[in-house]
Amino acid sequence: xxxxxxxxxxxxxxxxxxxxxxxxxxxxxxxxxxxxxxxxxxxxxxxxxxxxxxxxxxxxxxxxxxxxxxxxxxxxxxxxxxxxxxxxxxxxxxxxxxxxxxxxxxxxxxxxxxxxxxxxxxxxxxxxxxxxxxxxxxxxxxxxxxxxxxxxxxxxxxxxxxxxxxxxxxxxxxxxxxxxxxxxxxxxxxxxxxxxxxxxxxxxxxxxxxxxxxxxxxxxxxxxxxxxxxxxxxxxxxxxxxxxxxxxxxxxxxxxxxxxxxxxxxxxxxxxx
Amino acid sequence: xxxxxxxxxxxxxxxxxxxxxxxxxxxxxxxxxxxxxxxxxxxxxxxxxxxxxxxxxxxxxxxxxxxxxxxxxxxxxxxxxxxxxxxxxxxxxxxxxxxxxxxxxxxxxxxxxxxxxxxxxxxxxxxxxxxxxxxxxxxxxxxxxxxxxxxxxxxxxxxxxxxxxxxxxxxxxxxxxxxxxxxxxxxxxxxxxxxxxxxxxxxxxxxxxxxxxxxxxxxxxxxxxxxxxxxxxxxxxxxxxxxxxxxxxxxxxxxxxxxxxxxxxxxxxxxxxxxxxxxxxxxxxxxxxxxxxxxxxxxxxxxxxxxxxxxxxxxxxxxxxxxxxxxxxxxxxxxxxxxxxxxxxxxxxxxxxxxxxxxxxxxxxxxxxxxxxxxxxxxxxxxxxxxxxxxxxxxxxxxxxxxxxxxxxxxxxxxxx
Numbered sequence: 001x002x003x004x005x006x007x008x009x010x011x012x013x014x015x016x017x018x019x020x021x022x023x024x025x026x027x028x029x030x031x032x033x034x035x036x037x038x039x040x041x042x043x044x045x046x047x048x049x050x051x052x053x054x055x056x057x058x059x060x061x062x063x064x065x066x067x068x069x070x071x072x073x074x075x076x077x078x079x080x081x082x083x084x085x086x087x088x089x090x091x092x093x094x095x096x097x098x099x100x101x102x103x104x105x106x107x108x109x110x111x112x113x114x115x116x117x118x119x120x121x122x123x124x125x126x127x128x129x130x131x132x133x134x135x136x137x138x139x140x141x142x143x144x145x146x147x148x149x150x151x152x153x154x155x156x157x158x159x160x161x162x163x164x165x166x167x168x169x170x171x172x173x174x175x176x177x178x179x180x181x182x183x184x185x186x187x188x189x190x191x192x193x194x195x196x197x198x199x200x201x202x203x204x205x206x207x208x209x210x211x212x213x214x215x216x217x218x219x220x221x222x223x224x225x226x227x228x229x230x231x232x233x234x235x236x237x238x239x240x241x242x243x244x245x246x247x248x249x250x251x252x253x254x255x256x257x258x259x260x261x262x263x264x265x266x267x268x269x270x271x272x273x
Numbered sequence: 274x275x276x277x278x279x280x281x282x283x284x285x286x287x288x289x290x291x292x293x294x295x296x297x298x299x300x301x302x303x304x305x306x307x308x309x310x311x312x313x314x315x316x317x318x319x320x321x322x323x324x325x326x327x328x329x330x331x332x333x334x335x336x337x338x339x340x341x342x343x344x345x346x347x348x349x350x351x352x353x354x355x356x357x358x359x360x361x362x363x364x365x366x367x368x369x370x371x372x373x374x375x376x377x378x379x380x381x382x383x384x385x386x387x388x389x390x391x392x393x394x395x396x397x398x399x400x401x402x403x404x405x406x407x408x409x410x411x412x413x414x415x416x417x418x419x420x421x422x423x424x425x426x427x428x429x430x431x432x433x434x435x436x437x438x439x440x441x442x443x444x445x446x447x448x449x450x451x452x453x454x455x456x457x458x459x460x461x462x463x464x465x466x467x468x469x470x471x472x473x474x475x476x477x478x479x480x481x482x483x484x485x486x487x488x489x490x491x492x493x494x495x496x497x498x499x500x501x502x503x504x505x506x507x508x509x510x511x512x513x514x515x516x517x518x519x520x521x522x523x524x525x526x527x528x529x530x531x532x533x534x535x536x537x538x539x540x541x542x543x544x545x546x547x548x549x550x551x552x553x554x555x556x557x558x559x560x561x562x563x564x565x566x567x568x569x570x571x572x573x574x575x576x577x578x579x580x581x582x583x584x585x586x587x588x589x590x591x592x593x594x595x596x597x598x599x600x601x602x603x604x605x606x607x608x609x610x611x612x613x614x615x616x617x618x619x620x621x622x623x624x625x626x627x628x629x630x631x632x633x634x635x636x637x638x639x640x641x642x643x644x645x646x647x648x649x650x651x652x653x654x655x656x657x658x659x660x661x662x663x664x665x666x667x668x669x670x671x672x673x674x675x676x677x678x679x680x681x682x683x684x685x686x687x688x689x690x
Contacts, residue, residue: 078570079572082572090570092566093567094564094566094567094570094571095564095567096559096560096563096564096567096568096631097563097564097631098559098562098563098631098632099556099559099560099563103556103559103560107556107560107567107568107571107573108557108560108568108571108572108573109571109572110553110556112552112553121552121553122547122551122552123551123552123553123556126480126483126484126487126489129489130487130489133489145490147490151684
């Protein structure tokens with residue numbers, strides 16, 4: 001762990017975004033490394049969603065740099081982000097309930113065989129199903145059948161399908177928006193296992209969550225946003241929840257530096273702090 | 274079979290025995306995943322009731338008439354099914370079928386163009402109309418209900434304009450007349466039926482074999498064989514009935530063979546069934562019907578799919594209108610009006626295609642058209658008044674949509690939405 005860290009896979013520098021009168025993000029830096037889970041936390045309105053949408057290409061930042069694999073890139077729409085290998089799993093999962101698991105995993109990227117080029121190119125169901133079953137097996141995602149309509153699955157299974165889809169295409173960074181919201185205890189555990197397995201596969205994972213217990217369970221680092229600014233960064237293994245809560249609420253700023261000992265550091269003082 | 278162990282080893286739920294498949298089917302029925310079962314039961318009930326009421330109902334000549342009568346409605350219903358799969362509706366199919374048949378009739382009988390050119394022009398007009406309506410809906414964001422309601426009125430007006438002062442155009446081009454009114458030679462009918470059954474059996478068995486070899490969950494061979502048997506009996510049985518001499522005078526010229534109109538309908542059903550289930554385009558149609566947002570985020574061109582579906586629907590409406598014109602040997606001011614639209618939509622819905630999008634099959638168009646056609650035909654045999662016929666057909670439609678809504682709520686309760 002002490003060896004010098006390689007460059008982050010994804011880095012944002014000095015990102016600002018304004019919506020009319022609201023300054024959603026001010027000069028925010030963000031970075032995620034491969035083999036790492038970053039928890040992105042903050043109160044409602046702290047700018048988490050805006051930051052995620054800038055990373056995933058839904059919004060464009062007003063200013064700042066977007067650096068991927070060491071090169072500055074221009075991400076102007078979601079396609080640009082997915083082409084780089086950045087996948088986002090939103091809270092609503094974006095699954096087609098009427099289609100089965102295989103169809104959802106391959107949605108928009110179905111494999112075909114060619115009987116007559118351009119005319120008869122049926123979908124290769126078997127090849128897709130084999131790949132789907134293999135991936136689900138690698139990720140230890142247990143489903144009754146890969147041929148069941150997604151509507152018949154539990155919330156945790158649906159979340160697992162959505163996450164599996166995100167890693168299906170050689171993606172390097174996966175953003176998970178509230179992956180455990182609305183899930184029961186056991187299903188939350190399943191999804192957290194899945195997140196750990198994504199890290200084992202070498203991906204960079206960003207988990208946006210309100211649930212600090214879950215963030216502490218799965219993350220390596222925690223980045224705290226407050227009122228559109230990045231106010232603190234913690235090493236999950238050397239900090240505690242009180243310190244993070246303090247950074248989120250800005251309540252006990254004086255105590256912050258002591259509480260977040262070592263790696264936990266205050267990035268910037270909040271104007272309203 | 275030897276594959277059972279492989280399936281179990283693959284970690285998948287192996288649907289091993291016939292009994293398990295049966296139990297799984299029952300469970301799905303209980304959860305509201307009823308498929309084509311209600312419509313097949315309804316068809317059996319209709320056949321029994323009308324046969325008891327009038328023993329002419331199940332005669333070869335009446336069944337052949339019935340099949341020809343439903344060919345236009347069924348073709349329109351295939352197009353409506355495609356639109357319903359995306360969760361939209363097309364109220365213009367009747368008017369489009371009338372207008373395009375009118376264009377064909379005028380080009381052939383008044384302008385004097387060859388039959389094939391007139392037919393293709395009618396079809397092309399349908400495609401263009403569909404593209405226009407699809408564009409208006411997908412790009413200008415006017416609800417499909419409104420766009421096609423405007424089309425329903427507008428294209429009827431266009432038909433009156435195209436037909437001009439004569440009002441009725443009689444068709445006499447041999448190709449156009451022959452479209453619906455040709456009977457296949459008996460031997461050709463049998464050959465087509467046998468080829469289809471063999472091809473179907475081959476593809477089903479090969480698919481099962483490939484799945485088993487790949488170690489994926491595969492249905493038991495017994496289930497596949499039963500399914501092939503059902504298809505074979507239905508198709509060969511229908512061919513047999515249509516190949517019986519229908520001429521009441523046994524000494525007269527024999528009237529026998531599969532009517533060409535039926536062949537067209539079956540062709541459309543099979544072709545679009547394949548397109549919807551086996552191609553990327555079809556998968557994307559279902560995806561748009563399941564969740565527009567999910568489809569869009571998966572990179573599917575939702576607008577493109579919507580325009581394509583409306584174009585196909587109007588193209589099929591044109592094909593149906595031309596078949597209807599060919600069958601009646603004329604196109605007039607009332608072509609495509611009246612209950613044509615309602616019957617086409619009712620057929621798709623009665624057959625089991627959901628009004629709520631994302632569920633259904635082009636086979637539902639055929640089955641639903643059979644239900645509506647049998648009821649109309651049976652009531653005609655019993656010489657019912659139009660008043661009764663409208664009310665009965667309305668009640669059947671209401672029943673079908675109620676069943677759709679009910680099974681949908683059952684599916685939602687059991688998480689199969």
